[in-house]
Amino acid sequence: MKKFTTLTGIAAPLPMVNVDTDKIIPAQFLKSIGREGLGEALFFDMRYLPDGSENPDFVLNKPAYRQAKILIAGDNFGCGSSREHAPWALADFGISCVIAPDFADIFYNNCFKNGILPIKIDKETWEKLLDDAVRGANAMITVDLEAQEIRGPDGGVATFDVDPFRKECLLNGWDDIDLTLQKSAAIDAFEKKRVTAWPWAAPVDG
Amino acid sequence: MAGQTLYDKIWDAHLVDASAGGMALIYIDVHLTHEVTTPQAFEGLRQAGRSVRRPDLTLAVADHAIPTTDRNAPVEDAQAALQLETLAANTAEFGIEYYDGHDIRQGIVHVVGPEQGLTQPGMTIVCGDSHTSTHGAFGALAHGIGTSEVEHVLATQTLIARKAKNMRVTVNGALAPGITPKDMALAIIGKIGTAGGTGHVIEYSGAAVRALSMEGRMTLCNMTIEAGARAGLIAPDEITFAYLKGRPRAPKGAAWEAARAYWRGLASDDAAVFDRQIVMDAADIPPLVTWGTSPEDVAPITGAVPDPAQERDPDKARAMRRSLDYMDLQPGAKMTDIKIDRVFIGSCTNSRIEDLRAAAAIVKGHKVASHVGAMVVPGSGLIKAQAEEEGLDKIFLDAGFEWREAGCSMCLGMNPDRLAPGERCASTSNRNFEGRQGKGGRTHLMSPAMAAAAAIKGAFADVRECKLG
Ligand code: SF4
Numbered sequence: 028m029k030k031f032t033t034l035t036g037i038a039a040p041l042p043m044v045n046v047d048t049d050k051i052i053p054a055q056f057l058k059s060i061g062r063e064g065l066g067e068a069l070f071f072d073m074r075y076l077p078d079g080s081e082n083p084d085f086v087l088n089k090p091a092y093r094q095a096k097i098l099i100a101g102d103n104f105g106c107g108s109s110r111e112h113a114p115w116a117l118a119d120f121g122i123s124c125v126i127a128p129d130f131a132d133i134f135y136n137n138c139f140k141n142g143i144l145p146i147k148i149d150k151e152t153w154e155k156l157l158d159d160a161v162r163g164a165n166a167m168i169t170v171d172l173e174a175q176e177i178r179g180p181d182g183g184v185a186t187f188d189v190d191p192f193r194k195e196c197l198l199n200g201w202d203d204i205d206l207t208l209q210k211s212a213a214i215d216a217f218e219k220k221r222v223t224a225w226p227w228a229a230p231v232d233g
Numbered sequence: 234m235a236g237q238t239l240y241d242k243i244w245d246a247h248l249v250d251a252s253a254g255g256m257a258l259i260y261i262d263v264h265l266t267h268e269v270t271t272p273q274a275f276e277g278l279r280q281a282g283r284s285v286r287r288p289d290l291t292l293a294v295a296d297h298a299i300p301t302t303d304r305n306a307p308v309e310d311a312q313a314a315l316q317l318e319t320l321a322a323n324t325a326e327f328g329i330e331y332y333d334g335h336d337i338r339q340g341i342v343h344v345v346g347p348e349q350g351l352t353q354p355g356m357t358i359v360c361g362d363s364h365t366s367t368h369g370a371f372g373a374l375a376h377g378i379g380t381s382e383v384e385h386v387l388a389t390q391t392l393i394a395r396k397a398k399n400m401r402v403t404v405n406g407a408l409a410p411g412i413t414p415k416d417m418a419l420a421i422i423g424k425i426g427t428a429g430g431t432g433h434v435i436e437y438s439g440a441a442v443r444a445l446s447m448e449g450r451m452t453l454c455n456m457t458i459e460a461g462a463r464a465g466l467i468a469p470d471e472i473t474f475a476y477l478k479g480r481p482r483a484p485k486g487a488a489w490e491a492a493r494a495y496w497r498g499l500a501s502d503d504a505a506v507f508d509r510q511i512v513m514d515a516a517d518i519p520p521l522v523t524w525g526t527s528p529e530d531v532a533p534i535t536g537a538v539p540d541p542a543q544e545r546d547p548d549k550a551r552a553m554r555r556s557l558d559y560m561d562l563q564p565g566a567k568m569t570d571i572k573i574d575r576v577f578i579g580s581c582t583n584s585r586i587e588d589l590r591a592a593a594a595i596v597k598g599h600k601v602a603s604h605v606g607a608m609v610v611p612g613s614g615l616i617k618a619q620a621e622e623e624g625l626d627k628i629f630l631d632a633g634f635e636w637r638e639a640g641c642s643m644c645l646g647m648n649p650d651r652l653a654p655g656e657r658c659a660s661t662s663n664r665n666f667e668g669r670q671g672k673g674g675r676t677h678l679m680s681p682a683m684a685a686a687a688a689i690k691g692a693f694a695d696v697r698e699c700k701l702g
Pocket of ligand 1: 645
């Protein structure tokens with residue numbers, strides 16, 4: 028997995044509440060069998076006009092935000108489906124940090140698997156960051172995962188919480204499956220117990 | 234010692250390892266897979282040279298992208314065809330059972346699991362689909378996962394997870410005549426909001442929940458993700474056991490007796506503590522219809538489109554204005570004055586036999602309004618066959634509905650079944666997000682009976698005023 032240590036970049040403001048995964052990437056783009064190239068389709072219905080041209084009013088189409096690496100998003104960001112195409116599309120576009128008052132659970136989880144840091148932050152700090160983001164390219168924001176700090180353009184510093192396990196995985200770029208495979212003995216033991224304790228929980232094709 | 238909740242019990246019974254800094258490793262009993270969220274996972278396994286640990290605990294079904302038209306015709310959409318071929322090839326390579334479009338057991342993955350008796354109380358069940366919450370109706374801990382986690386489960390049969398909080402939603406009393414489990418689900422989401430259950434597992438209890446059939450319980454648990462909780466649970470009881478008995482994958486003989494004895498212990502202790510509790514009265518629930526672009530935007534059929542000017546929270550008022558603009562609705566418009574273009578009866582929320590019966594009871598002897606295009610998409614091939622045996626297909630076809638093959642269909646508009654821009658749809662599915670059923674499409678969520686009534690009237694209608702039969 029891609030590591031995440033510190034990130035400095037432009038933050039794009041998208042303060043809309045309940046941005047669902049269909050908004051992040053609509054279903055017609057779920058037909059790929061790969062993970063790449065989805066950045067083009069990120070926020071498709073908001074980003075493009077019916078004739079296929081760019082909607083100049085959409086934040087990521089504005090010159091100041093085309094290179095954004097951070098998204099300041101609204102409450103309950105990523106609600107809806109479990110599609111990992113949502114973080115894939117964000118990562119492919121170049122966004123590797125999303126800061127919001129709260130996230131939907133599955134999306135939040137999916138971000139960590141793709142080198143994206145989702146940060147839950149209190150409303151007051153969020154408003155300040157949103158304010159910074161509105162200033163566009165003149166307001167670079169730095170996210171430091173090791174220190175758990177967000178440093179704003181005016182020297183302001185906010186701290187954030189992150190699950191220690193997830194933090195380690197991101198900092199080191201660890202792969203979850205590798206970590207779990209180190210516990211194979213425990214899985215073997217559980218499977219033995221399972222056969223005697225719940226013998227009816229038979230194989231699917233049993 | 235404090236009592237345990239049902240969730241606590243299932244969690245503890247599946248704990249493989251609890252050492253990873255607050256994260257736990259839990260064992261997965263059943264892994265359901267489909268064509269859309271798995272290609273990258275299988276590819277990942279191949280690249281890393283890994284195998285599937287328990288192909289025997291994994292089942293694959295084609296549902297999301299598969300067309301609902303003639304199954305003998307080639308799949309026209311090249312990308313969808315490739316996804317289906319990829320699933321067939323992957324399941325063959327890794328030795329996983331696969332129900333393809335020609336198998337009568339094929340259908341929406343969350344309809345198929347329970348129907349085959351795979352979904353059992355006390356199990357852990359995951360699938361790369363957020364409506365995996367459906368299986369919680371059996372007292373199984375079931376939730377959606379992303380593709381990376383699909384790969385993780387394929388490789389290890391476990392999931393790295395952090396325990397959620399416990400929440401209980403109690404619905405006392407009894408539903409009034411004409412009110413369905415869908416209305417109950419929408420009423421709960423309307424009350425707690427789409428983030429109301431975030432970080433929690435919701436256990437449903439109370440007399441009105443206990444009175445639901447298994448199909449009704451599945452509808453309720455299905456919509457749990459729309460309330461922000463990944464999983465919903467209902468403690469198993471005699472209704473659960475009666476549904477399971479004799480299903481192909483349910484335990485048989487002595488194993489059945491042993492299983493049932495274990496399942497009977499799967500309930501929250503009286504002394505169990507919930508982090509959050511909601512109590513409602515079923516008698517207060519009217520037939521509900523959504524007006525906006527979030528499942529929490531519900532209004533009684535007797536009511537009107539709400540006015541953002543009355544909303545005190547400026548963020549909410551802004552979201553409401555955006556929704557109403559997208560939905561092309563005026564504040565104050567009576568719900569029963571809203572005309573529709575399309576009707577979709579289907580999805581893992583409402584495509585089971587009881588749903589089709591409820592819709593057919595309203596439709597029987599009537600015609601779909603001339604300006605409305607209506608379709609019924611059964612949840613599985615077996616449901617389709619049963620409905621045909623009961624003559625329901627004839628009722629729908631005579632009224633002017635289309636009668637399709639099983640799949641997700643217009644619930645998410647991945648296959649050719651989708652709304653045209655601006656079309657307004659009465660839908661029995663679970664999400665009314667912008668563009669969910671097709672770019673620019675306008676979705677209103679409701680029960681199968683209400684969708685059937687809307688098809689006949691050509692506008693939203695109060696099912697309680699429609700004569701049955
Ligand atoms: S019917 Fe709809 S909600 Fe259910 S699994 Fe299919 S796409 Fe998802």
